[in-house]
Amino acid sequence: MTLQFKSRVQGALLERENLGLTRSLNVLDAGNQVSTRCGDALFVNFSSNDYLGLASDKELVEAWQKGLDIYGAGSGASPLVTGFSPAHASLENALCEWLGFERAVLFGSGFSANQALLFALMRKGDLLLQDKLNHASLMEAGMLSEATMKRFKHNDVQHLSKLLSGDENTLVVTEGVFSMDGDLSPLTYIHHITRNNAWLMVDDAHGVGVLGEYGAGSCNSVGIKPEILVVTFGKAFGLSGAAILCSAELGNYLTQFARHHVYSTAIPPSQAFAITHAIGMIQTQEWRREKLRELSIVYDEQLQSVEGYVKTATPIKPFILGTAEKAINASCQLKNEGFWMTAIRPPTVPEGAARLRITLTANHSVQDVSKLACALIKTMESTL
Ligand SMILES: Cc1ncc(COP(=O)(O)O)c(C=O)c1O
Numbered sequence: 001m002t003l004q005f006k007s008r009v010q011g012a013l014l015e016r017e018n019l020g021l022t023r024s025l026n027v028l029d030a031g032n033q034v035s036t037r038c039g040d041a042l043f044v045n046f047s048s049n050d051y052l053g054l055a056s057d058k059e060l061v062e063a064w065q066k067g068l069d070i071y072g073a074g075s076g077a078s079p080l081v082t083g084f085s086p087a088h089a090s091l092e093n094a095l096c097e098w099l100g101f102e103r104a105v106l107f108g109s110g111f112s113a114n115q116a117l118l119f120a121l122m123r124k125g126d127l128l129l130q131d132k133l134n135h136a137s138l139m140e141a142g143m144l145s146e147a148t149m150k151r152f153k154h155n156d157v158q159h160l161s162k163l164l165s166g167d168e169n170t171l172v173v174t175e176g177v178f179s180m181d182g183d184l185s186p187l188t189y190i191h192h193i194t195r196n197n198a199w200l201m202v203d204d205a206h207g208v209g210v211l212g213e214y215g216a217g218s219c220n221s222v223g224i225k226p227e228i229l230v231v232t233f234g235k236a237f238g239l240s241g242a243a244i245l246c247s248a249e250l251g252n253y254l255t256q257f258a259r260h261h262v263y264s265t266a267i268p269p270s271q272a273f274a275i276t277h278a279i280g281m282i283q284t285q286e287w288r289r290e291k292l293r294e295l296s297i298v299y300d301e302q303l304q305s306v307e308g309y310v311k312t313a314t315p316i317k318p319f320i321l322g323t324a325e326k327a328i329n330a331s332c333q334l335k336n337e338g339f340w341m342t343a344i345r346p347p348t349v350p351e352g353a354a355r356l357r358i359t360l361t362a363n364h365s366v367q368d369v370s371k372l373a374c375a376l377i378k379t380m381e382s383t384l
Contacts, residue, residue, distance in 0.1 A: 020324050021345055028340075032056045032238070034363045036340055043340035044368050046358045051210050051315045052288040053363035054238025054278055064239075067273030075266035079106070080255070083266030087273040094276050095243050098283065099208075099216055100225060103251025107260055108267055110205050110232030110242040111137040116260035117201065117228065117244055118173075120253070122147035127168035129160060131185065133178050135203060142173075154178075157189040170198035176207035176218025180349050180357060182316025184211075184218065191224040201228035209236025210314060215282040215289065237278040241267045288362035295360045295369050302373035306380055308355075315360040318344075319376065320353060327354035330379050337375040 016022045028045075029037040032055035036045040054060050067087060075083035088106060095104040107113035118141035122128055126147040130138060133154045142149040148168075152160040164170060172194050174185045187202065194200045204217045208231040212220030215236070219226060229245040244254060254261060282288075292315050299317060303309045308319045321327045327343035334341050334356070345354045356376075360369065 020328070021347075030056070034361065034368065038340070041335075041338075043335065043338055044364075044372065045340045046360070046364075046372060047340055047342045048359060048361060049206070049235040050238050050361050050363075051206075051236045051292065051359070052215075052238065052282065052285075053361045054236070054281060054288075056363075057238065057281070060238055060274060060278055060281065063277035064270055064274035067268075067270030071269035071273065073270070074268050077266065078262060078264055079266045080262055085266075085269040085272070087269035087276070088266060091272040091276045091279075092243070094279050095231070095245060098214070098279060099220070099229060099231070099245050101229065101245035102248040104243045104245050105251050105254045105258065105261055106267065106272070107242045107244070107258075108264055109240065110135075110203070110230060110234065112260035112264065113230050113232070113242040113244050114138050114203060115141040116254070116258035117230070118142055118145050118147075118171075119259065120257040122171065123169075125168065127163075127166065127170040129163050129170060129172045129198070131155065131174045131178075133181065134173060134175055135179060135205070138173055138203060147171075155183065155186055157186055157193065160190065161193045164193060164197060167197075170194075171201060172198045173201045173203070176202050176204035177211070177314050177316065179206050179316070180344060180355070181310070181318050182206075182312035182314045184313060187218060187224055188222045191226065199228065200226040201230070202226045203230040205230065205232040205235055205242075206314065206316060208232075209282045210289065210292065214284075214286075233275050233278070236282065237275060239271060239275050239278060241271060241275060291362040292360055295364055295366065298366050298369045299358075299360065299373065302370060303376065306377055308380065317358040317360065319356040319358055321355055322352055324354045327356060330356055330376075333379045333382070334372075334375055337378070339372055339375055 026038055032050055034045055036043050071087055077083040092104040114137040122145040124146040128142050128147040128149040130142055130151050131154055132151045150163050152163055176185055202219055207218035209215045211218050232242040234240040308321055310318050321330055324345040327345055331341055331343035341356050344357045
């Protein structure tokens with residue numbers, strides 16, 4: 001038998017290239033800061049998910065360093081073996097107290113938390129209803145799980161309620177803030193219609209830290225409590241990792257059956273220590289959220305009449321350009337003007353909805369946003 005891997009790899013790469021959709025890595029110095037460098041060129045970074053500006057914050061760096069002094073480098077094992085330290089336990093407790101749940105279960109990433117939950121919970125005959133724009137980690141796990149998965153139209157409560165009318169054992173999954181569009185899920189309505197006939201899972205990767213009282217996220221901001229809440233530490237927390245918040249019983253179930261928790265090395269204790277410190281910063285440093293609101297107003301004022309602009313209540317500002325080619329052209333032109341902005345193309349977003357994904361952080365200045373707005377207007381006038 002002839003092995004086909006080589007021709008498969010070559011064919012897939014060629015197809016991506018022909019479609020103009022090849023992705024590549026860029027080496028960025030200080031990619032977690034507003035002022036970033038690629039090669040010799042300096043850029044103002046409008047692409048990170050470091051919404052609160054914590055990723056390079058001295059106080060947080062020092063907390064991680066202190067964690068290293070106390071606990072050493074790695075966790076040494078998976079959580080159920082010897083990898084669960086006092087730092088992990090404190091982090092779980094801090095999350096529960098802050099977000100109002102009985103249990104928190106830690107994971108190395110949001111991707112693995114989402115996959116672990118769906119694989120552990122869903123069985124044959126169950127119904128999994130997901131917003132059409134949910135993150136790849138949720139969609140992929142849903143497709144691979146034993147359950148029947150259906151997608152409801154983005155943020156369409158009526159469509160969801162039609163799909164809910166059966167009597168299957170049902171889990172509804174939505175993001176709190178959608179990662180590529182920056183819009184909010186209608187959580188109050190979804191919570192209302194799922195209350196008696198389904199469990200609700202909210203992935204609040206982009207809402208926690210940014211929305212709600214003391215940054216407690218999307219659910220807190222509208223006063224609902226889902227059965228399952230996923231928070232990730234790679235965005236507003238400025239670090240990485242994730243947790244599933246749930247009841248004590250479901251937490252116990254995940255401790256037994258969530259394979260990405262059971263069979264994977266625990267995050268380093270120093271990292272857990274730093275994440276706990278970040279929670280304190282998120283809760284007490286309200287100025288970071290105020291700054292985001294101020295920058296958002298400046299962005300809206302300057303760009304609201306420009307074609308492609310979309311209003312959002314979050315630091316994620318999609319600027320829709322249509323074709324992948326247009327998005328790439330705009331991103332290149334803006335790079336020439338000193339702004340780093342990633343073009344987001346299919347398959348990450350639907351065909352015809354290629355865009356610039358502009359993100360604001362608490363470390364941007366009003367001038368940064370004003371200058372970006374001018375450059376964006378110039379780009380729209382000249383190239384598109
Ligand atoms: C909505 C959402 N969920 C989950 C993830 C995955 O989180 P992580 O980066 O921690 O794997 C992302 C990452 O971009 C996301 O946007």
